[in-house]
Amino acid sequence: MGILDSLENSPALKSAFSQLGAAVLPVVMSEVLGTGSQGGLNAIVAKLQQAGLGDQVKSWIGTGANLPITADQLRQVLGNDTVKQLAAKYGIPVDQLSEILAHQLPLAVDHASPDGKLPHTA
Numbered sequence: 358m359g360i361l362d363s364l365e366n367s368p369a370l371k372s373a374f375s376q377l378g379a380a381v382l383p384v385v386m387s388e389v390l391g392t393g394s395q396g397g398l399n400a401i402v403a404k405l406q407q408a409g410l411g412d413q414v415k416s417w418i419g420t421g422a423n424l425p426i427t428a429d430q431l432r433q434v435l436g437n438d439t440v441k442q443l444a445a446k447y448g449i450p451v452d453q454l455s456e457i458l459a460h461q462l463p464l465a466v467d468h469a470s471p472d473g474k475l476p477h478t479a
Contacts, residue, residue: 382457382461384447385443385447385449385454385457385458386458386461386465388443389401389435389443389458389462390462390465398465398466398469398475399475401434401435401462402414402418402466402475404434404435405426405434408430408433408434410426410430410434412424413425413426413463414466416463417462417463417466417467417470418466418467418470418473418474418475419473420473423463423464423467424463425459425463426459426462426463427459428452428455428456428458428459429455430459431455431458431459431462432455435458440454440455440458
């Protein structure tokens with residue numbers, strides 16, 4: 358199952374996703390997880406752990422079920438200004454973007470660590 362396939366299970370996220378558009382979400386995720394201002398996947402994972410979300414991160418990297426993260430928790434880790442800038446750049450309401458990112462980040466980390474470890478270049 359791909360990262361975007363899981364959106365089908367959540368009506369609210371599915372609605373937001375349809376507004377966001379299938380072409381835009383990968384670009385937004387790439388900006389969040391890429392080597393830009395957030396420093397890449399490993400840097401975001403480190404920020405989440407420093408923010409006290411280590412149990413969630415462990416669940417995403419591990420092979421069991423993924424523990425959730427809230428949109429507010431993610432906004433605190435990424436920085437409210439960063440989320441606002443991304444939302445403005447792509448014309449997405451901040452709340453919707455935060456919800457989608459909170460849903461997609463655990464899936465992205467899980468997908469990037471199929472053997473229970475993050476790649477060093479993530």
